[in-house]
Amino acid sequence: MSYAFAVTRPVNPPGAEPAITEEQLWKGLQYKARYPSAFVPMITSCKVVSDEGNKLVREVTFGNSPEVVTETVEAHEATIVYFEMNTGIRVTNMVSYGPADEILLTYGFAxxxxxxxxxxxxxxxxxxxxxxxxxxxxxxxxxxxxxxxxKL
Known part of the structure:
Protein backbone atom coordinates (compact mmCIF):
# COMPACT_ATOMS: atom_id res chain seq x y z
CA MET A 1 0.00 0.00 0.00
CA SER A 2 1.30 3.45 -0.82
CA TYR A 3 0.58 6.41 1.38
CA ALA A 4 -0.19 10.08 0.88
CA PHE A 5 0.32 12.96 3.27
CA ALA A 6 0.69 16.76 3.25
CA VAL A 7 2.08 19.29 5.74
CA THR A 8 1.81 23.08 5.78
CA ARG A 9 3.97 25.60 7.60
CA PRO A 10 3.85 29.41 7.78
CA VAL A 11 6.71 31.00 5.85
CA ASN A 12 6.93 34.04 8.12
CA PRO A 13 5.96 33.00 11.64
CA PRO A 14 6.11 35.70 14.35
CA GLY A 15 9.69 36.79 14.97
CA ALA A 16 11.14 35.33 11.76
CA GLU A 17 13.56 37.77 10.14
CA PRO A 18 13.90 38.74 7.44
CA ALA A 19 10.40 38.20 6.13
CA ILE A 20 10.34 36.18 2.91
CA THR A 21 8.29 37.54 0.02
CA GLU A 22 6.30 35.38 -2.39
CA GLU A 23 8.85 36.20 -5.11
CA GLN A 24 11.79 35.17 -2.92
CA LEU A 25 10.07 31.94 -1.90
CA TRP A 26 9.31 31.09 -5.51
CA LYS A 27 12.93 31.77 -6.54
CA GLY A 28 14.02 29.56 -3.65
CA LEU A 29 11.81 26.72 -4.87
CA GLN A 30 13.27 27.12 -8.36
CA TYR A 31 16.76 26.88 -6.84
CA LYS A 32 15.64 23.80 -4.89
CA ALA A 33 14.57 22.11 -8.13
CA ARG A 34 18.07 22.51 -9.57
CA TYR A 35 20.20 22.22 -6.42
CA PRO A 36 18.14 20.04 -4.07
CA SER A 37 20.84 18.86 -1.66
CA ALA A 38 20.89 22.28 0.04
CA PHE A 39 17.22 21.67 0.92
CA VAL A 40 16.97 17.87 1.17
CA PRO A 41 20.06 16.48 2.94
CA MET A 42 19.13 12.92 1.90
CA ILE A 43 19.79 13.88 -1.74
CA THR A 44 23.50 13.26 -2.16
CA SER A 45 23.79 14.03 -5.87
CA CYS A 46 21.78 15.74 -8.58
CA LYS A 47 22.39 16.01 -12.30
CA VAL A 48 20.01 18.15 -14.35
CA VAL A 49 19.51 16.27 -17.64
CA SER A 50 17.32 18.86 -19.34
CA ASP A 51 16.07 22.28 -18.31
CA GLU A 52 13.30 24.09 -20.18
CA GLY A 53 12.65 26.71 -17.51
CA ASN A 54 9.33 25.55 -16.07
CA LYS A 55 10.09 21.86 -16.74
CA LEU A 56 13.27 19.95 -16.05
CA VAL A 57 14.45 16.38 -15.72
CA ARG A 58 17.02 15.49 -13.10
CA GLU A 59 18.74 12.37 -11.85
CA VAL A 60 19.21 12.17 -8.08
CA THR A 61 20.62 9.73 -5.57
CA PHE A 62 19.47 9.43 -1.97
CA GLY A 63 21.84 8.69 0.90
CA ASN A 64 24.17 5.77 0.28
CA SER A 65 21.90 4.15 -2.30
CA PRO A 66 23.53 3.51 -5.68
CA GLU A 67 20.09 3.73 -7.30
CA VAL A 68 19.57 6.76 -9.52
CA VAL A 69 16.04 8.17 -9.39
CA THR A 70 14.86 10.17 -12.37
CA GLU A 71 12.52 13.03 -11.57
CA THR A 72 10.52 15.24 -13.86
CA VAL A 73 10.04 18.62 -12.22
CA GLU A 74 7.25 20.88 -13.45
CA ALA A 75 6.73 24.39 -12.08
CA HIS A 76 3.51 26.41 -12.30
CA GLU A 77 4.55 29.94 -11.40
CA ALA A 78 4.34 31.04 -8.61
CA THR A 79 2.30 28.40 -6.84
CA ILE A 80 3.10 24.73 -7.51
CA VAL A 81 6.16 22.60 -8.21
CA TYR A 82 5.55 18.91 -9.00
CA PHE A 83 8.32 16.34 -8.63
CA GLU A 84 7.38 13.10 -10.45
CA MET A 85 9.78 10.28 -9.55
CA ASN A 86 10.24 7.24 -11.76
CA THR A 87 9.44 5.25 -8.60
CA GLY A 88 5.82 6.46 -8.82
CA ILE A 89 6.06 8.90 -5.91
CA ARG A 90 4.80 12.42 -6.60
CA VAL A 91 5.95 15.29 -4.39
CA THR A 92 4.20 18.65 -4.53
CA ASN A 93 5.55 21.93 -3.16
CA MET A 94 2.77 24.51 -2.97
CA VAL A 95 2.76 28.18 -2.04
CA SER A 96 -0.60 29.29 -0.67
CA TYR A 97 -2.16 31.90 1.59
CA GLY A 98 -3.94 31.78 4.92
CA PRO A 99 -6.94 33.86 5.98
CA ALA A 100 -4.75 36.82 7.02
CA ASP A 101 -2.85 36.72 3.68
CA GLU A 102 0.10 35.01 5.35
CA ILE A 103 2.28 32.97 2.99
CA LEU A 104 2.17 29.21 3.60
CA LEU A 105 4.33 26.41 2.18
CA THR A 106 2.92 22.90 1.81
CA TYR A 107 4.76 19.71 0.92
CA GLY A 108 2.51 16.91 -0.26
CA PHE A 109 3.31 13.30 -1.10
CA ALA A 110 1.25 10.89 -3.19
CA LYS A 151 21.15 35.46 -3.04
CA LEU A 152 17.40 35.84 -3.61
Missing amino acids: NGIPGVDAGSPKPSAKELNARVGKGVEGSIAVVRQMVKEG
Missing part, protein backbone atom coordinates in the same frame (compact mmCIF):
# COMPACT_ATOMS: atom_id res chain seq x y z
CA ASN A 111 1.86 7.21 -3.99
CA GLY A 112 4.29 6.96 -1.11
CA ILE A 113 6.31 8.99 1.33
CA PRO A 114 10.09 8.85 1.04
CA GLY A 115 11.53 7.06 4.04
CA VAL A 116 8.26 5.20 4.79
CA ASP A 117 8.29 1.59 3.61
CA ALA A 118 5.11 0.88 1.66
CA GLY A 119 4.85 -2.50 3.39
CA SER A 120 4.91 -1.07 6.90
CA PRO A 121 2.01 0.48 8.80
CA LYS A 122 1.49 4.14 8.01
CA PRO A 123 2.95 6.33 10.76
CA SER A 124 0.46 8.46 12.67
CA ALA A 125 -0.48 11.90 11.37
CA LYS A 126 1.31 13.38 14.39
CA GLU A 127 4.54 11.53 13.55
CA LEU A 128 4.34 12.41 9.83
CA ASN A 129 3.48 16.02 10.64
CA ALA A 130 6.63 16.25 12.76
CA ARG A 131 8.87 14.41 10.29
CA VAL A 132 7.65 16.01 7.06
CA GLY A 133 7.15 19.35 8.81
CA LYS A 134 10.87 19.45 9.62
CA GLY A 135 11.54 19.23 5.88
CA VAL A 136 9.23 22.15 5.12
CA GLU A 137 10.71 24.19 7.97
CA GLY A 138 14.22 23.32 6.78
CA SER A 139 13.46 24.53 3.26
CA ILE A 140 12.05 27.79 4.60
CA ALA A 141 15.20 28.22 6.72
CA VAL A 142 17.41 27.71 3.62
CA VAL A 143 15.39 30.31 1.68
CA ARG A 144 15.58 32.73 4.63
CA GLN A 145 19.37 32.28 4.79
CA MET A 146 19.63 32.88 1.03
CA VAL A 147 17.61 36.10 1.49
CA LYS A 148 19.93 37.18 4.33
CA GLU A 149 22.95 36.54 2.08
CA GLY A 150 21.40 38.53 -0.77
Whole structure:
Protein backbone atom coordinates (compact mmCIF):
# COMPACT_ATOMS: atom_id res chain seq x y z
CA MET A 1 0.00 0.00 0.00
CA SER A 2 1.30 3.45 -0.82
CA TYR A 3 0.58 6.41 1.38
CA ALA A 4 -0.19 10.08 0.88
CA PHE A 5 0.32 12.96 3.27
CA ALA A 6 0.69 16.76 3.25
CA VAL A 7 2.08 19.29 5.74
CA THR A 8 1.81 23.08 5.78
CA ARG A 9 3.97 25.60 7.60
CA PRO A 10 3.85 29.41 7.78
CA VAL A 11 6.71 31.00 5.85
CA ASN A 12 6.93 34.04 8.12
CA PRO A 13 5.96 33.00 11.64
CA PRO A 14 6.11 35.70 14.35
CA GLY A 15 9.69 36.79 14.97
CA ALA A 16 11.14 35.33 11.76
CA GLU A 17 13.56 37.77 10.14
CA PRO A 18 13.90 38.74 7.44
CA ALA A 19 10.40 38.20 6.13
CA ILE A 20 10.34 36.18 2.91
CA THR A 21 8.29 37.54 0.02
CA GLU A 22 6.30 35.38 -2.39
CA GLU A 23 8.85 36.20 -5.11
CA GLN A 24 11.79 35.17 -2.92
CA LEU A 25 10.07 31.94 -1.90
CA TRP A 26 9.31 31.09 -5.51
CA LYS A 27 12.93 31.77 -6.54
CA GLY A 28 14.02 29.56 -3.65
CA LEU A 29 11.81 26.72 -4.87
CA GLN A 30 13.27 27.12 -8.36
CA TYR A 31 16.76 26.88 -6.84
CA LYS A 32 15.64 23.80 -4.89
CA ALA A 33 14.57 22.11 -8.13
CA ARG A 34 18.07 22.51 -9.57
CA TYR A 35 20.20 22.22 -6.42
CA PRO A 36 18.14 20.04 -4.07
CA SER A 37 20.84 18.86 -1.66
CA ALA A 38 20.89 22.28 0.04
CA PHE A 39 17.22 21.67 0.92
CA VAL A 40 16.97 17.87 1.17
CA PRO A 41 20.06 16.48 2.94
CA MET A 42 19.13 12.92 1.90
CA ILE A 43 19.79 13.88 -1.74
CA THR A 44 23.50 13.26 -2.16
CA SER A 45 23.79 14.03 -5.87
CA CYS A 46 21.78 15.74 -8.58
CA LYS A 47 22.39 16.01 -12.30
CA VAL A 48 20.01 18.15 -14.35
CA VAL A 49 19.51 16.27 -17.64
CA SER A 50 17.32 18.86 -19.34
CA ASP A 51 16.07 22.28 -18.31
CA GLU A 52 13.30 24.09 -20.18
CA GLY A 53 12.65 26.71 -17.51
CA ASN A 54 9.33 25.55 -16.07
CA LYS A 55 10.09 21.86 -16.74
CA LEU A 56 13.27 19.95 -16.05
CA VAL A 57 14.45 16.38 -15.72
CA ARG A 58 17.02 15.49 -13.10
CA GLU A 59 18.74 12.37 -11.85
CA VAL A 60 19.21 12.17 -8.08
CA THR A 61 20.62 9.73 -5.57
CA PHE A 62 19.47 9.43 -1.97
CA GLY A 63 21.84 8.69 0.90
CA ASN A 64 24.17 5.77 0.28
CA SER A 65 21.90 4.15 -2.30
CA PRO A 66 23.53 3.51 -5.68
CA GLU A 67 20.09 3.73 -7.30
CA VAL A 68 19.57 6.76 -9.52
CA VAL A 69 16.04 8.17 -9.39
CA THR A 70 14.86 10.17 -12.37
CA GLU A 71 12.52 13.03 -11.57
CA THR A 72 10.52 15.24 -13.86
CA VAL A 73 10.04 18.62 -12.22
CA GLU A 74 7.25 20.88 -13.45
CA ALA A 75 6.73 24.39 -12.08
CA HIS A 76 3.51 26.41 -12.30
CA GLU A 77 4.55 29.94 -11.40
CA ALA A 78 4.34 31.04 -8.61
CA THR A 79 2.30 28.40 -6.84
CA ILE A 80 3.10 24.73 -7.51
CA VAL A 81 6.16 22.60 -8.21
CA TYR A 82 5.55 18.91 -9.00
CA PHE A 83 8.32 16.34 -8.63
CA GLU A 84 7.38 13.10 -10.45
CA MET A 85 9.78 10.28 -9.55
CA ASN A 86 10.24 7.24 -11.76
CA THR A 87 9.44 5.25 -8.60
CA GLY A 88 5.82 6.46 -8.82
CA ILE A 89 6.06 8.90 -5.91
CA ARG A 90 4.80 12.42 -6.60
CA VAL A 91 5.95 15.29 -4.39
CA THR A 92 4.20 18.65 -4.53
CA ASN A 93 5.55 21.93 -3.16
CA MET A 94 2.77 24.51 -2.97
CA VAL A 95 2.76 28.18 -2.04
CA SER A 96 -0.60 29.29 -0.67
CA TYR A 97 -2.16 31.90 1.59
CA GLY A 98 -3.94 31.78 4.92
CA PRO A 99 -6.94 33.86 5.98
CA ALA A 100 -4.75 36.82 7.02
CA ASP A 101 -2.85 36.72 3.68
CA GLU A 102 0.10 35.01 5.35
CA ILE A 103 2.28 32.97 2.99
CA LEU A 104 2.17 29.21 3.60
CA LEU A 105 4.33 26.41 2.18
CA THR A 106 2.92 22.90 1.81
CA TYR A 107 4.76 19.71 0.92
CA GLY A 108 2.51 16.91 -0.26
CA PHE A 109 3.31 13.30 -1.10
CA ALA A 110 1.25 10.89 -3.19
CA ASN A 111 1.86 7.21 -3.99
CA GLY A 112 4.29 6.96 -1.11
CA ILE A 113 6.31 8.99 1.33
CA PRO A 114 10.09 8.85 1.04
CA GLY A 115 11.53 7.06 4.04
CA VAL A 116 8.26 5.20 4.79
CA ASP A 117 8.29 1.59 3.61
CA ALA A 118 5.11 0.88 1.66
CA GLY A 119 4.85 -2.50 3.39
CA SER A 120 4.91 -1.07 6.90
CA PRO A 121 2.01 0.48 8.80
CA LYS A 122 1.49 4.14 8.01
CA PRO A 123 2.95 6.33 10.76
CA SER A 124 0.46 8.46 12.67
CA ALA A 125 -0.48 11.90 11.37
CA LYS A 126 1.31 13.38 14.39
CA GLU A 127 4.54 11.53 13.55
CA LEU A 128 4.34 12.41 9.83
CA ASN A 129 3.48 16.02 10.64
CA ALA A 130 6.63 16.25 12.76
CA ARG A 131 8.87 14.41 10.29
CA VAL A 132 7.65 16.01 7.06
CA GLY A 133 7.15 19.35 8.81
CA LYS A 134 10.87 19.45 9.62
CA GLY A 135 11.54 19.23 5.88
CA VAL A 136 9.23 22.15 5.12
CA GLU A 137 10.71 24.19 7.97
CA GLY A 138 14.22 23.32 6.78
CA SER A 139 13.46 24.53 3.26
CA ILE A 140 12.05 27.79 4.60
CA ALA A 141 15.20 28.22 6.72
CA VAL A 142 17.41 27.71 3.62
CA VAL A 143 15.39 30.31 1.68
CA ARG A 144 15.58 32.73 4.63
CA GLN A 145 19.37 32.28 4.79
CA MET A 146 19.63 32.88 1.03
CA VAL A 147 17.61 36.10 1.49
CA LYS A 148 19.93 37.18 4.33
CA GLU A 149 22.95 36.54 2.08
CA GLY A 150 21.40 38.53 -0.77
CA LYS A 151 21.15 35.46 -3.04
CA LEU A 152 17.40 35.84 -3.61
